[in-house]
Amino acid sequence: NAGVMQNPRHLVRRRGQEARLRCSPMKGHSHVYWYRQLPEEGLKFMVYLQKENIIDESGMPKERFSAEFPKEGPSILRIQQVVRGDSAAYFCASSLVPTGIYGYTFGSGTRLTVV
Amino acid sequence: ELKVEQNPLFLSMQEGKNYTIYCNYSTTSDRLYWYRQDPGKSLESLFVLLSNGAVKQEGRLMASLDTKARLSTLHITAAVHDLSATYFCAVDRDYQLIWGAGTKLIIKP
Numbered sequence: 127n128a129g130v131m132q133n134p135r136h137l138v139r140r141r142g143q144e145a146r147l148r149c150s151p152m153k154g155h156s157h158v159y160w161y162r163q164l165p166e167e168g169l170k171f172m173v174y175l176q177k178e179n180i181i182d183e184s185g186m187p188k189e190r191f192s193a194e195f196p197k198e199g200p201s202i203l204r205i206q207q208v209v210r211g212d213s214a215a216y217f218c219a220s221s222l223v224p225t226g227i228y229g230y231t232f233g234s235g236t237r238l239t240v241v
Numbered sequence: 242e243l244k245v246e247q248n249p250l251f252l253s254m255q256e257g258k259n260y261t262i263y264c265n266y267s268t269t270s271d272r273l274y275w276y277r278q279d280p281g282k283s284l285e286s287l288f289v290l291l292s293n294g295a296v297k298q299e300g301r302l303m304a305s306l307d308t309k310a311r312l313s314t315l316h317i318t319a320a321v322h323d324l325s326a327t328y329f330c331a332v333d334r335d336y337q338l339i340w341g342a343g344t345k346l347i348i349k350p
Contacts, residue, residue: 174336226336
């Protein structure tokens with residue numbers, strides 16, 4: 127069981143570039159969640175997706191950020207025209223059912239640095 | 242708005258001692274989670290507490306949940322250096338986890 131796979135582990139982007147973060151959920155999990163963690167803080171919810179559907183994107187910034195979870199392939203979190211404030215660790219989690227009764231499994235995260 | 246508060250935020254202790262981390266939350270929730278995070282690493286699930294009065298233990302860690310008081314505790318017994326990490330509690334609001342700020346635990350040999 128490979129767990130939740132995120133890549134890349136580290137990503138460096140210059141201001142104004144695009145960042146693409148990928149997440150493959152655990153086998154059998156069809157619910158994916160993205161969280162952002164700033165240094166020395168807890169995680170903040172960004173978006174919840176099921177296959178081909180965005181269920182809740184209430185935590186996503188209104189501009190520059192988008193997420194998808196296509197029928198085939200990993201979930202993608204896309205940040206356009208990155209700014210220094212986007213530097214953070216981005217974690218993906220997946221679950222078997224759309225509640226946490228069986229818990230959420232987290233990936234190793236992508237650490238984004240904007241220079 | 243659901244808020245989750247942990248205390249203390251920082252804890253330095255000697256090996257062999259006992260201590261408790263507290264997690265308060267502001268509105269009703271039936272599920273509470275404890276996670277461990279090592280520096281630069283992902284979040285490791287420790288406990289999922291699903292009901293009032295739930296108590297779970299794993300090794301030197303024991304977690305409990307009082308939904309009426311909106312309080313969870315993580316108790317560390319006879320701490321060892323390997324338990325040094327940051328510990329987070331999180332409360333489930335539907336499918337969103339609302340996180341505490343974390344407790345950074347340093348255990349000195």
